[in-house]
Amino acid sequence: MNDGLKKFLLDFYNWVTGNGARTENEDAMTELPPVLPFTMEPDKIQSRFHEKTLQERRKDWINLHGLSVFSILYRSFSIITCVVIVGLLLITVSELPPFGDENNPANNEVIDRYIKLGGNETGAQNIVAGMILDYRAFDTFGESAVLFTGAVSVLMILSAARRKNDEPKNKLHSGFNDRNFLKRAPPIHELKDDDAILRGVASLSIPAIILMGCVVIINGHLTPGGGFSGGAVLSTALILCANAYGFKKVHEFFNERTYIFSSSSALLIYALSKGYSFFTGANHIESGIPIGTIGNIFSAGLILPLNICVGIIVAGTLYGVYALFSEGEI
Amino acid sequence: MLIIEWLLLIFLIVCAVAVSITKNLLNAVIIFMSYSLVMSVIWVLLRSPDLAITEAAVGAGVTSVLFFLALRRIGQMQRDNDKNKKISEASKN
Amino acid sequence: MIAKLLINHYEAVAVILSGIGLANLLLQRNLIKVYLFLAAKGWVSERAAPILLKDGSEWVMDVDKYVNPIPAGLVLTGIVVSVSVTAFALALTLRFYEKYGSLNIDSALSQMTKEQEILEAEAALKVDIGDNIS
Numbered sequence: 001m002n003d004g005l006k007k008f009l010l011d012f013y014n015w016v017t018g019n020g021a022r023t024e025n026e027d028a029m030t031e032l033p034p035v036l037p038f039t040m041e042p043d044k045i046q047s048r049f050h051e052k053t054l055q056e057r058r059k060d061w062i063n064l065h066g067l068s069v070f071s072i073l074y075r076s077f078s079i080i081t082c083v084v085i086v087g088l089l090l091i092t093v094s095e096l097p098p099f100g101d102e103n104n105p106a107n108n109e110v111i112d113r114y115i116k117l118g119g120n121e122t123g124a125q126n127i128v129a130g131m132i133l134d135y136r137a138f139d140t141f142g143e144s145a146v147l148f149t150g151a152v153s154v155l156m157i158l159s160a161a162r163r164k165n166d167e168p169k170n171k172l173h174s175g176f177n178d179r180n181f182l183k184r185a186p187p188i189h190e191l192k193d194d195d196a197i198l199r200g201v202a203s204l205s206i207p208a209i210i211l212m213g214c215v216v217i218i219n220g221h222l223t224p225g226g227g228f229s230g231g232a233v234l235s236t237a238l239i240l241c242a243n244a245y246g247f248k249k250v251h252e253f254f255n256e257r258t259y260i261f262s263s264s265s266a267l268l269i270y271a272l273s274k275g276y277s278f279f280t281g282a283n284h285i286e287s288g289i290p291i292g293t294i295g296n297i298f299s300a301g302l303i304l305p306l307n308i309c310v311g312i313i314v315a316g317t318l319y320g321v322y323a324l325f326s327e328g329e330i
Numbered sequence: 331m332l333i334i335e336w337l338l339l340i341f342l343i344v345c346a347v348a349v350s351i352t353k354n355l356l357n358a359v360i361i362f363m364s365y366s367l368v369m370s371v372i373w374v375l376l377r378s379p380d381l382a383i384t385e386a387a388v389g390a391g392v393t394s395v396l397f398f399l400a401l402r403r404i405g406q407m408q409r410d411n412d413k414n415k416k417i418s419e420a421s422k423n
Numbered sequence: 424m425i426a427k428l429l430i431n432h433y434e435a436v437a438v439i440l441s442g443i444g445l446a447n448l449l450l451q452r453n454l455i456k457v458y459l460f461l462a463a464k465g466w467v468s469e470r471a472a473p474i475l476l477k478d479g480s481e482w483v484m485d486v487d488k489y490v491n492p493i494p495a496g497l498v499l500t501g502i503v504v505s506v507s508v509t510a511f512a513l514a515l516t517l518r519f520y521e522k523y524g525s526l527n528i529d530s531a532l533s534q535m536t537k538e539q540e541i542l543e544a545e546a547a548l549k550v551d552i553g554d555n556i557s
Contacts, residue, residue, distance in 0.1 A: 239392075
């Protein structure tokens, strides 16, 4: 009985995969037409539906219907998943404590300490700036490093095209011709002739923007603002200058060497002044800069130099990414 | 004040849905710029002026300019591809 | 439940926007719209819950009068990081377009599979020729 079972399973397997001989009545098959020696007729017999094996049926069905069914399934499942996730999160939100209440767990003792002792310990009038540059200076360092890394990676991606000069080795990648990537399309700034309105407005507003940027950076510990905001404003001044006066003029004083040198030195200064805490066991080494009275510009210890460093990095990065996108080089 | 907050938040949701529905990429980037501007106003309502300045300078300024530049570069590449195709077809004929 | 949602309206809207961003990521075929949502999703998820009144003044050191400054620091970092991620993603998109000729993910995927098959056929051919020679 086991032999019969095994034979049955073997036959079933052969039937599914199509390896075995077709066991239908071969005697009753219709006669094939005679194959003459010089005719080149291809084998045009299409197997009928009940003669195909399961695997062939499956393949045909997938070829015909697979794409549409898959796309419908994928879309419905993704919509259902998103709705379920949003629903769960909304239920969680409704369990949260009310907005702006004083007994929230988010308003705990840390804030008490920051607000009560923040002014005297850091010397900063702006509590947020004092917090991100003194109490939590390491987070700001990580974020500046992320900015720098982003700019360097964009530099690697978009300006590698100019350094490769060889032909593509594979005919397959003939569309991916590095040499033509940026040389076919002329740089954007050279397409423009003298634009009188733009130059007039730019000549008035660029000094104002640079002045505002510097004020926002330097008064970071007194007024709202700080390194990031001031750096972003400075970068917009540089972008406007590049647009109005041509790219060559800005390239004279802000090229790749300048950017890398300034950003690396600013990051290094930041790291040296705040990064030693790992090695001293989180004990704070007193820097020579005095904290001074609250409300002066030259107060707050290390916050002013660090603001300037962060401002330099942010301004250089944002302008550098703009220049890479439009020109291909900084 | 509550009405203004609700209005701004509903405008935010409408902007977000509109970005995913439009077919023109230029429209999508412009709607994204307005989204950034409304976010900046909301930060002022939540009483953090640091975030408002940073969001206005970065979101409605630099990020949108980067998107416009990328779109322009893609448009130039598309035009060059079409030109190359026409030249190759003309040379075949 | 809905009443509580209406009180915490900032967080509810933040969650809804995150959901829209997720749906876009899964369903959208055009690459640039995905990046628009990744940029927007980043700083929405860090919503603050402040008390009233302003921050920054110096000699009044009473706790009750100030906004919670901690989320402000976190969101600041978040905004800047999202800018740099957007710039990187756009640079990758430009290279992607240069190689595959369109911004549609489906056509790019089909082209990628075709290239993969051709590469495998070539590799198999080289192996055969190598065996015959040696």
